[in-house]
Amino acid sequence: MALKHISWSRVMLHLLFWVMIVTWYAWGFGLDEDPKKAFTNALSFLPGHLLMVYVLLYYLIPKFLLQNKIWHFLLGLGVLVGICAIYARLSRLSLTTVMQRPGFSLSVGRNVLPFVHTGAIAASIKLLKYWYLQRKRTIEAEQQRTVAELKLLKAQLHPHFLFNTLNNLYSHTLEFSPKSPEIVLKLSALLRFMIYESNASSIPLAKEVELLKDYVSLEQLRYGDRLDMSISVSGEIERYKIAPLLLLPFLENAFKHGTSRQIDQCWINFNLSLKDNYMSFKLINSIDPNAGTDNLGHIGVGLDNVTRRLQLLYKDNYRFETVKMDEVFVVNLVLPLEKLEEQYVDKLQLTVK
Numbered sequence: 008m009a010l011k012h013i014s015w016s017r018v019m020l021h022l023l024f025w026v027m028i029v030t031w032y033a034w035g036f037g038l039d040e041d042p043k044k045a046f047t048n049a050l051s052f053l054p055g056h057l058l059m060v061y062v063l064l065y066y067l068i069p070k071f072l073l074q075n076k077i078w079h080f081l082l083g084l085g086v087l088v089g090i091c092a093i094y095a096r097l098s099r100l101s102l103t104t105v106m107q108r109p110g111f112s113l114s115v116g117r118n119v120l121p122f123v124h125t126g127a128i129a130a131s132i133k134l135l136k137y138w139y140l141q142r143k144r145t146i147e148a149e150q151q152r153t154v155a156e157l158k159l160l161k162a163q164l165h166p167h168f169l170f171n172t173l174n175n176l177y178s179h180t181l182e183f184s185p186k187s188p189e190i191v192l193k194l195s196a197l198l199r200f201m202i203y204e205s206n207a208s209s210i211p212l213a214k215e216v217e218l219l220k221d222y223v224s225l226e227q228l229r230y231g232d233r234l235d236m237s238i239s240v241s242g243e244i245e246r247y248k249i250a251p252l253l254l255l256p257f258l259e260n261a262f263k264h265g266t267s268r269q270i271d272q273c274w275i276n277f278n279l280s281l282k283d284n285y286m287s288f289k290l291i292n293s294i295d296p297n298a299g300t301d302n303l304g305h306i307g308v309g310l311d312n313v314t315r316r317l318q319l320l321y322k323d324n325y326r327f328e329t330v331k332m333d334e335v336f337v338v339n340l341v342l343p344l345e346k347l348e349e350q351y352v353d354k355l356q357l358t359v360k
Contacts, residue, residue: 032048032049033045051100056126058090059126063126063133066083067087068130087126088123100118197221197222210248210250211245211248211249212247212344213245215254216240216244219238219255222255222258222259234273234275235273235274237277238277239278239280241279242280247286247345247347248344248346248347253316257277258290260338261336273293274293275291277291284345285343285344287339287340287341288338288341290338292335292336294335295334317340321343325340327340
């Protein structure tokens with residue numbers, strides 16, 4: 008039954024290794040002069056090579072060396088070399104085509120060197136493979152942790168957004184406002200996007216911009232004429248993609264910590280432009296200088312999350328800054344975008360508003 012689980016590719020690799028080892032030593036024994044005698048002498052070393060290599064690979068290295076039991080490993084290696092020396096003596100092995108005479112001599116130690124060399128080659132391959140697999144597991148674990156953290160950040164953003172919008176809806180229902188059905192309809196569209204479309208790692212930038220505009224229209228129902236909203240979008244936004252819900256928290260923060268704290272006229276200005284593959288997003292909103300420091304310095308749960316997402320997604324390849332002034336709060340974001348696949352561009356141009 009165990010033979011069914013043997014990887015034949017692995018068997019072939021081992022066979023190839025031993026063919027190369029035997030051929031290498033046969034060449035050293037004078038392959039060009041007497042091939043038969045050279046291969047015979049090389050094959051006489053093979054049992055010692057097998058013992059040295061497989062005891063190293065499947066016992067000493069995994070049980071002692073990789074467990075940081077260095078002295079146990081060295082002791083086991085010494086015993087293994089001694090066994091190979093006994094085999095070299097009993098088999099009268101010689102690094103030359105002249106067979107060794109009976110009796111121990113310094114040449115016995117010299118004839119053990121091929122076993123040590125072969126064991127060192129095999130151990131190097133084993134340790135290199137171990138290091139590669141460990142490195143691969145570490146990278147995969149880091150990627151999985153990053154994906155899990157990104158999902159958690161997005162999951163935290165959804166209820167945060169929903170809480171703010173439901174508060175808006177609640178204030179209108181208390182006043183029996185005719186705007187309530189429209190708010191419910193727009194909120195439904197936004198939630199549909201968050202549930203069904205935001206799970207992808209990236210979405211068209213045009214979709215994200217459409218989401219921002221829908222959110223603005225939802226907030227304008229709340230503020231009415233008291234809000235002066237300016238939106239400027241330039242560039243081929245339908246040809247690039249971005250992480251979903253990356254820009255919305257900036258806009259939400261402007262409403263929650265800026266305009267909602269103001270009694271008089273308030274305003275928000277956001278500008279999104281593309282140059283080559285770099286997106287520049289600048290958001291400026293008015294604030295009340297007499298409302299304390301909360302709406303000036305606190306960036307909110309949404310921006311805390313999106314700042315962390317920027318670090319995870321773009322590492323150091325982006326620029327993000329916030330500037331607090333007496334009556335305005337400014338957000339500047341510059342980051343590189345990947346191009347959207349061409350087959351999706353034409354379809355997107357037909358579906359986006």
